[in-house]
Amino acid sequence: MKKILKFLNDYLEETICIILMSVMTIIIFIQVIMRYVMHNSLSWSEELARYCFIWLIYIGVAYGCKLMKHIKIDAALKLFPEKVRPYITIVGELLVLAFAAYIVVTGVELINNGCSEKCHQRWEFHCSISTQHRLSDLVWL
Numbered sequence: 686m687k688k689i690l691k692f693l694n695d696y697l698e699e700t701i702c703i704i705l706m707s708v709m710t711i712i713i714f715i716q717v718i719m720r721y722v723m724h725n726s727l728s729w730s731e732e733l734a735r736y737c738f739i740w741l742i743y744i745g746v747a748y749g750c751k752l753m754k755h756i757k758i759d760a761a762l763k764l765f766p767e768k769v770r771p772y773i774t775i776v777g778e779l780l781v782l783a784f785a786a787y788i789v790v791t792g793v794e795l796i797n798n799g800c801s802e803k804c805h806q807r808w809e810f811h812c813s814i815s816t817q818h819r820l821s822d823l824v825w826l
Contacts (some may be wrong), residue, residue: 698748
């Protein structure tokens, strides 16, 4: 069991990012072939590629945080002396946490202001006209 958890901890985000990038590339390639060679466009391909890209961004950011390979850590940290770097890292992480909290609060306010009373009760407002998926289905995956 520990080996499985270690494998998931080490490679899960990277594997998901690779799969999402591959699926997105294949879907876009098929869409280009269908549109310019077959002269017939697929109705679902652009939206599926968009959702793959969105999830790729979310998981990629988490993977970047895990490896501590963001711009704030590499570029700014090396400007300071060795003794000050741990404190700068803590300040940087607190700033990222504050920004993430701001984004969550703003997103909740945006959802609450942009949705009707009926939607508030069921969280079933549609984010897609062509596929008619509920946003709650996509968010809670």
